[in-house]
Amino acid sequence: MLSFLLLLLVTTTASQLVAVGEGGNDTNGVNMKKCLDKERNALLLFKAPLQHPDDCLSTWRVDEHDCCKWSGVMCSTQTGHVTELYISGCSFVGEISHSLLNLTYLNILDLSYNSFHGTIPTFIGSLTELSYLDLSYNSFNGTIPRSIGSLRELRRLDLSFNSLYGTIPPEFGNLTNLQELHLDSVGRCRVEKVEWLSHLSRLEDLRMDGISLASANHWVDAILSLPKLTHLSLGGCELSQVMYPYSSFLNSSSSSSSISDLSLQNNNLTSSMYRWLLPLTSNSLQILDLSGNMLDGIPKYLGNICSLVSLDFSDNSAIIKFPDFLTNLSGCTSLTLADLIAYGSQFTGSLSNEIQKFSSLGYLDLSDNHLSGSISEKLWELPMLVILDLSFNNLIVPSTYHLSSLSYGKDIHLRSCKMLGPRFPKWIQTLKNLYRLDLSNTGISDTIPLEFWDMWPSQLIYLNLSSNNISGKLPDLLSNFATYSVIDLSSNSFNGQIPKLSSALATLDLSRNKFSGGISFICQIVDGWLEFIDLSHNSFIGQLPDCLWHFKDLKVLNLGHNNLFGRLPPSIGSLIQLQVLYLYKNNFSGELPLSLKNCTSLISLNLGANKFYDNVPVWIGENLSGLYFLLLRSNKFFGTIPLQLCQLSNLQILDMSMNNLHGSIPSCLSNLTSMVQQGGFSQDVQYSTKYLQGSYVDNAMIEWQGDEREFSRTLKLVKSIDLSSNNLTGQIPYQITNLFNLIALNLSKNELSGEIPPKIGEMINLEILDLSRNSFSGRIPSRMSHMSFLNYLDLSYNNFSGRIPTSTQLQSFQPSRYNGNAHLCGPPLTKKCPGDEESESPPIIGKSEGDGEDIDDELERWFYIGGGMGFVTGFWIACGVLLFNRRGRHAFFQFYDSFKDWVYVKVVVFIANLQ
Known part of the structure; x- marks a missing residue:
């Protein structure tokens, strides 16, 4: 009865607070106290300097006098004082105003998930009523103010994910009421002394990931002195460098731990740490994360922690025999362990029958190891197993299994394992509740039974059968897949036309098969969530249908390497989220639709090897400002190179080769700052589908060292300009030599003239330079001898003259790279330069073959030859x-x-x- 009354009291109080936040009235309609003018003005002053693009504070208006009605503001129903301030996730930019000092009754301050910058103001230590302070996920820098140690009522402090540095203030030891302390990922902070931790007797949750504890001796003792601590996370704290992590607790029977969740990942720990880990791992431990270390196994005492539910041992670098690992883990832990995550380690050996002891195992991830042999059938008998990932091992998957039919969904990932026999596995069809299946690159060479596609009506979320040799036709795929699902059948031998597809798809990859017919089937996918479609490297024919307005969420459209033709439909401009448009090597023609300029999210635009006939549109430079890759090669574009392309500051690849362009090379290409600065595209093009592992990696065919080459994973590292095979005239603008990080420059097969800019030698990262088949003249600049990375050079068929500068690179190329320049001389050409010829010495008369002087000359000659060879x-x-x-x-x-x-x-x- 007492507990019911307490619950009723809490519920009533919460309702009153909500009412105050929404309208300022209690549940009986009685007016509450309005906020005080002093505090209202303080909030307006806090808001004034902030940039807030999301406009989270739209209710904070001057004409609204009761600030208790403002969003994120909570007031006392009795006094009207502001007691709680929640401004989280609003993308605010700016600094915290001193006006908050006027909120003297503030109990909760949450400014997390914004972009506040500058230092954390010291005046926060004057808000003495604070019990909850969350400044996480901002851009604060500088040191952590000692004044925070004055907040004696503080129960939760979260400063994580900022850019702070320096030493954690020992004044934190004054926060004796603290229950949660989150300092993870705060930047370059360190702890030199840990005595202050022992004063936080009420601490339950401590997270200090990324803070150096390299100088913090006896930190284990400090942790053990916290009787209520249940969650401890010390990832990336340089624990392997601590000389003495403990003092004498090993001999003390009173040392015990209440920790249930312990994370020690990314500390380069070796197995010697297990001697001090033991006191931290009592029978209350449920979650243990040892990933990202150098452990060569686990001690048997970990296998006797009867409460352990989850063990993460992934990314350990020492070689471990997996059967031994299981043996040490197979005490009472085998009855409770639900999650065993050990991807990317160095496990060897087989999946032994010892696995059958782990009857509670529901999630097993052993991917990216060195396991071998046949997968034990005992694995499939585990009654609770739901998620299994054995991808990227040397395991053999038997063709038959005796599988249990579970009442809940199962995920099976066997990528790059090998099926025993090339037939499609029949045991898959015994899994009535399959949710996710990955059998990619498993050596299957067969057709898929039709009944396979009818096994899981409206429940499959992820299906990956790519990189096999599966053939045959596809049936209708309307009812097999759940909402937001993924199909990847790429790199097989499927043929025929595409049947009806489900509108539930988010990802469809049918690339590198033998499909044929038209692609009007995509018009059937309506009112869905399609984000990715790749139909490249097939034999599709026909036009791109004008129904693309259905795909407002589409991020990747790859139709390259097919036989599609006709104009691009106007509805392509509806793809406002599109990041990658890849149409390379088709027969598309006509002008580019003006609506394409609406696709302002484009990162990669590849229209190469088609028959587009148009001026290069100026709107590419004006509207598609986010482009990293622009490839228009091998089309029928004409006119001049628009100056607007110089506005594409992120551009890393500009390929306009093999068109009918004329005029001069714009000097403003030096504005392509991505080719000037170090680094570049820092990540692969991302498209977020909930169940797809990894990200889409863009690819492109680029002329590289005289041959056409496909780039994919290394594409983001390429910085290239190719304007070859056009009708360009004039000189190379000297400004182009400012592109210091350009890797490839191809201006061949044009009508360019004049001299090579003398400063071209400052383009020290240039690996490919092709100026062949133009009308360049003058000398080859001597500074080109400094281009140490140059490994492809072609200056043939111009009007260069004089001596080829001497350097390692320039003499290493074949003479053919200098052909067609009648007035060039010097190595590697056989033509000598004036002054190189020296008169031959007359023969010495009167010397016989046996003369000692002649022998001395011969010895001297061989001495120099031998000395030179030895030196080299x-x-x-x-x-x-x-x-x-x-x-x-x-x-x-x-x-x-x-x-x-x-x-x-x-x-x-x-x-x-x-x-």
Whole structure:
């Protein structure tokens, strides 16, 4: 009865607070106290300097006098004082105003998930009534103010995910009422002394991930002194560098722990840490994270923690025999363990029958290890197993199993395992409640039984059968898949036309098959969630249907390498979320639809190898400002290169080769700042489908070192300009030499003239330079001898003259790279430059073959030859060793290059004298 009355009292109080927040009236309609003018003005002053794009504070208006009605503001129903302030996730930018000091009764302050910057103000320590302070997920920098230690009523403090640095203030030990302390991922903070932790006797949740504890001796003792601590997370705290993590507790029977959730990931710990881990792992431990270390196994005492439910052992770098690992874990833990996560470690051996002891196991992830042998049938007999991931091992999957039919869904991931026999596994059809299935790259060479597609009506979420040799036709796929599902059948031998598809799909990948017919089937996918469609590398024919307005969420559309033709439909402009449009190698023609400029989210636009006939649209530069990759090669574009393309500051690849462009090269290409700065596209093009693992990696065909080459995972590292095979005239603008991080520049097969800009040698990262088949003249700039990374050069068929500058690179290319320049001379060409010829010495008369002087001359000649060869050999041995020293290699590189050139010249002159 007492508990019921307490519950009623709490519920009534909460209702009154909500009423105050919404309208300022209690449940009986009686007016509550309005907020005080002083506090109302304080809130307006707090809001004034902030940038708030989401307009979360739209209710904070000057004409609304009762601030207790404002969003995120809670007031006392009796006094009208502001007691709680929730402004989370509003993307605010700015600093915290001192006006908050006027909220003297503030009990809760939550400013998390914004972009507040500057230092955490010291005046926060004056808000002495605070019991809850959350400043996490912002951009605060500087040191953590000591004044926070004055907040004696504080029960929860969260400063995580900021850019703070320095030492954690020992004044935190004054927060004796603290129950939660979250300091994880705050930047470059460290703890030098841990005595203050022992004063936080009420602490239940401590998270300090990313804070260095390298100097914090006896931290284990401090943790053990916290009697109520249940959650401890010390990931990435440099624990392996702590000299003495404990003092004498190992000999103390009173040392015990109440921790139920312990995380020690990413600390480079070795198995020697288990001696101090033992006191932290009592029978209250339920979750243990040891991932990202260098552990070579686990001790048997971990297998006797009868409360352990989850163990994360992933990404450990020591080689471990998996059967031994299971043996040490198979005490009473085997009866309670529900999650065993150990992907990306160094497990070897087989999946032994020991696995059958783990009767509670529901989630088993052993992917990306070195397991071998046949998968034990005992694994499939585990009654609770729901999620199984054995991908990327050397395991063999038997063709038959005796599987239990569970009443709940099952996920099976066997990617890159090998099926025993090439037939499609029949045991799959015994799983009546399958949700996710990944059998990609498993060596299946067969057709799929028709009954397979009828097994799971409206429940499949993820199906990946890619990279096999599965053939045959697809049936209608209308009722098999759940909402927001994924189908990946790429890289097989499916053929025929595409049947009816479900509108529930989010991802459809049918690329690299033998499908044919039209693609009007995509018009059937209406009112759905389609985000990704890849039909590339098939034999589809026909036009792209004008029904694309259905796909407002589409992020990737890849139709490359087919036989599609006709104009692009106007509805393509409806794809306002589109990031990747890949139409390479089809027969599309006509002008680009103006509506395409609405696709302002585009990152990659690849229209190459088609028959588009148009001026290069200026709106590409004006509207598609987010482009990283623009490929228009091998079309019928004409006119000049629009200056507006220079506005694409993120552009890393510009390929307009093999068109009918004329005019000059815009000097403003130097504004492509992504080709000037270090780094570039920092991540793969992402498209978020809930159940797809990984991200879409864009690809492109690029002319590279004279050949067409497909780039995929390394595409984001390429920085290239290709304007070859057009009708461009004029000179190379000198401004283009400011693109210091350009890797490839191809201007070949144009009508360009003039001299190469002298500063081209400053483009030190250039690996490919093709200026062939133009009308360039003058000397090859001497500074090109400094282009140490140049590994492809073609200057043939121009009007260059003079000596080829001497350097390691320029003499290493075939003479054909300089052909067609009648007035060029010097190595590697056989044509000598004026002054290289020297008069031959007259023969010495009166010397016989047996004269000692003649023998001495011969010995001297061989001495120099042998000395030169020895020098060169020793030099290259030294350089070979240096190649394995990254730091030394870069420091030594310039000296190495110039010295090697000197040796080369001396050897050439020496051999010429011998001859």
